[in-house]
Amino acid sequence: MRLTYQASSRHKFAAYLDRIVKFRGHECAAGFPTAEACGIRSPKRYFTAQAKYTGTITSSLLVEAGWSENDETYSTGENQPETTLTDIGRLDRTTTDRWGAVIGPYYFREPDRHTFSGAMSYVTGAHALKVGFQLGKGSNHHQRTMNGGIDLYQEYLNKVPASVMIHNTPQETREVIKYDLGIYAQDSLRFNRLTVNPGLRIELFNTYVPAQSSPAGQFVPARSFDKIEDLPSWNDIAPRLGVVYDVFGDGKTALKAHVGKYMRAFSTVGFAALYNPNVIQTDRRTWSDLNGDDIAHGSWQGLPGVPTGTNRQDAEYSAASNRVPDASLNVDYNVTRTQIPALTVTSITVPLITPGKEFLERRNQIDVRLSKKVRVGKVDLSGQFDIFNLLNASTILSQTEQFGSALGRPTAILQGRLFALGMQLGF
Numbered sequence: 001m002r003l004t005y006q007a008s009s010r011h012k013f014a015a016y017l018d019r020i021v022k023f024r025g026h027e028c029a030a031g032f033p034t035a036e037a038c039g040i041r042s043p044k045r046y047f048t049a050q051a052k053y054t055g056t057i058t059s060s061l062l063v064e065a066g067w068s069e070n071d072e073t074y075s076t077g078e079n080q081p082e083t084t085l086t087d088i089g090r091l092d093r094t095t096t097d098r099w100g101a102v103i104g105p106y107y108f109r110e111p112d113r114h115t116f117s118g119a120m121s122y123v124t125g126a127h128a129l130k131v132g133f134q135l136g137k138g139s140n141h142h143q144r145t146m147n148g149g150i151d152l153y154q155e156y157l158n159k160v161p162a163s164v165m166i167h168n169t170p171q172e173t174r175e176v177i178k179y180d181l182g183i184y185a186q187d188s189l190r191f192n193r194l195t196v197n198p199g200l201r202i203e204l205f206n207t208y209v210p211a212q213s214s215p216a217g218q219f220v221p222a223r224s225f226d227k228i229e230d231l232p233s234w235n236d237i238a239p240r241l242g243v244v245y246d247v248f249g250d251g252k253t254a255l256k257a258h259v260g261k262y263m264r265a266f267s268t269v270g271f272a273a274l275y276n277p278n279v280i281q282t283d284r285r286t287w288s289d290l291n292g293d294d295i296a297h298g299s300w301q302g303l304p305g306v307p308t309g310t311n312r313q314d315a316e317y318s319a320a321s322n323r324v325p326d327a328s329l330n331v332d333y334n335v336t337r338t339q340i341p342a343l344t345v346t347s348i349t350v351p352l353i354t355p356g357k358e359f360l361e362r363r364n365q366i367d368v369r370l371s372k373k374v375r376v377g378k379v380d381l382s383g384q385f386d387i388f389n390l391l392n393a394s395t396i397l398s399q400t401e402q403f404g405s406a407l408g409r410p411t412a413i414l415q416g417r418l419f420a421l422g423m424q425l426g427f
Helices: 270-274
Strands: 002-006 011-019 024-027 039-056 061-078 090-092 097-099 106-124 127-145 152-157 160-167 171-191 194-208 212-214 223-225 233-246 254-260 282-286 312-317 332-336 347-351 368-376 379-388 396-399 410-413 418-426
Touching: 039 106, 171 212, 171 270, 194 270
Parallel strands: 090 152
Antiparallel strands: 002 011, 011 039, 024 039, 039 061, 061 106, 090 097, 106 127, 127 171, 152 160, 160 282, 171 194, 194 233, 212 223, 233 254, 282 312, 332 347, 368 379, 379 418, 396 410
């Protein structure tokens, strides 16, 4: 839905709403699931909304203000209505059959982001100044629970009971954007055939993990976590400068150059989520159904840690299944049972430097474009010749972060010098 209100010849208001209804009554995983093993996906709140004001204060002064919200709240893994609270999900790891109930937890996801913006433009014949800001705030909230508080599902090998996959549910997490702020100023100045476009942008980004807790479950006690500030706290200044020179003064042949500093975009709270200690965990434990009732019995306590009441079947351990790649440099040390024989998992990764403090060198890349426009009758022809990475720089894009002899070894570098020819035809 889109609305526009023209209050007067100088003042205009516009609003926009896009609501998505993405409902799936049976969202089935790969394999051969029965109906009750397929979850329900429900869009709780899934929309984008915008509002904007535009005001022409004078013939040279334009003012703009806006707000937008992006909310993608939905849930997956909801059990079918015929499923009872005592039903347990069952998965055959050999045949991929699924039955009984949904395999895995019910997942409620609530990411919400608000963006506020404002700008003022002052335009004259040889001068175009624009200043403004963009402020983003929001949070990401997750909840995971298993059907009936039975925090496991049962696994089989050719219909023979083999293991259980236990979870540290119920689990509830949240990360918050304190501010994602950009303040900018740009101008366009004309000096005969030369146009200069300077700009400056100040970028401030801060997210954190608020104090939070998850209640006790079947295999874990209640957990509480203190607030963690500055994950991360980044403050950057990004200057930009562009120049255009009209060679013959007829607007057909121009030399252009641009240099600028650009910051890598990062997800809303991805960095904070990376280091939130309140993370979903699973662990596989041996189960053989000794009494033949096809219901897993046992404490299986100590997740993660020393299991009691059963033997550990293997070393599968996914403590960071909801994590995202980290933009900063890390040095990780892998602790195994060689160093600690009593370790209950195959290995543990220990960071040796503070996350978010060290980064690779900034990427410097020079691209050149030569273009020419001509008109032949009613046809417009535009040809261009591009050189990407003119100086053939070999900036390191990623490197080995595992402690050892290969630490710091480049794993990817900037693409080498590249030439490209192009042409556009308009009529």
